[in-house]
Amino acid sequence: MRKFHELAFAALLGVAGATQAQLKPPGPATPPLPPSSAEGQQNEAQAFKELAARVAAERWLAILDAGEYGKAWDQCAKAFRDKVTREQWVEGIPKTRGPLGAAKSRQADVSSYKSSLPGMPEGEYVTVRFATTFEKKDNAQELVTMVYEGGAWRPLGYGIG
Numbered sequence: 001m002r003k004f005h006e007l008a009f010a011a012l013l014g015v016a017g018a019t020q021a022q023l024k025p026p027g028p029a030t031p032p033l034p035p036s037s038a039e040g041q042q043n044e045a046q047a048f049k050e051l052a053a054r055v056a057a058e059r060w061l062a063i064l065d066a067g068e069y070g071k072a073w074d075q076c077a078k079a080f081r082d083k084v085t086r087e088q089w090v091e092g093i094p095k096t097r098g099p100l101g102a103a104k105s106r107q108a109d110v111s112s113y114k115s116s117l118p119g120m121p122e123g124e125y126v127t128v129r130f131a132t133t134f135e136k137k138d139n140a141q142e143l144v145t146m147v148y149e150g151g152a153w154r155p156l157g158y159g160i161g
Contacts (some may be wrong), residue, residue: 002129008107009031010152016036016048026119028062031054037047039105044121046113048109048114049069049113049124049148050113050126050128052132052153053113053126053146053153054111054126054128055106055109056146056152056153056154057068057126057128057130057144057146057153057155058106058108060072060075060144060155061103061106061130061142061144062150063075064093064097065103067094069090069093069094070086070089070090071088072089072155073086073089074086075091075154075155076154076156077147077154077155077156078149079120079147080155080156080157085110093157096160099136099141100117100134100135100137101134101135101136102134102135103132103134103136104133104134104135104141105132105133106130106131106132106133106157107130107131107132108128108129108130109130109131109141110125110128111126111127111128111129112130113125113126113138114127114128117145120147120156123147123148123149124147125145125146125147125148125156126146126153127143127145127146128143128144128145129141129142129143129144130142130143130144139159140160140161141160142158142159142160142161143158143159143160143161144157144158145157145158
C-alpha cells in the first residue's frame with residue numbers, strides 16, 4: 001500500500017510540484033512602481049482569485065482534519081478523481097496524515113495564481129502553501145493546488161512535507 005501511496009501522490013503532486021517553485025511571497029520588500037490601470041485591475045483580479053481559492057482550500061482541509069476523506073474526495077477536481085479512485089484515497093490518506101496526529105494550527109504562507117500548469121489545459125489554478133502544526137509534527141507544510149471548475153475552486157493536488 002505504501003507503493004500505491006507514493007505513486008498516487010507522485011501523480012497528483014506532479015502538478016503541484018511544478019508550481020511550488022513558482023510560488024511567490026506575500027509582498028515585495030520594496031514597493032513596486034504603480035501599475036497601469038489595466039495591469040492594476042488584473043493584479044486585483046488575481047489577488048481576489050488567490051483569496052477565494054485559499055478560503056476553499058482551508059474549508060477542504062477542515063474536511064480532511066475531520067477525517068471525512070470520502071467527502072473530501074467528492075469535492076476534488078475531475079482530473080484528481082480520474083487519477084485516484086475514491087477507494088484509493090479513502091484508504092491512502094489516513095496512512096499519510098494519521099502518523100502526524102491532529103492538526104493544531106494552519107496558516108497560509110504563500111499562494112500563486114497561474115492560467116496554465118504543465119500537462120493541464122488552460123484554466124485558472126492557484127497553489128497555496130500552508131504552514132501547519134500537527135500534534136506529532138511541528139513546522140509541516142501542506143501544499144494544495146486548486147482549479148476553478150464548474151463554478152467553484154476544487155482541489156487538484158495535495159501533499160504534506
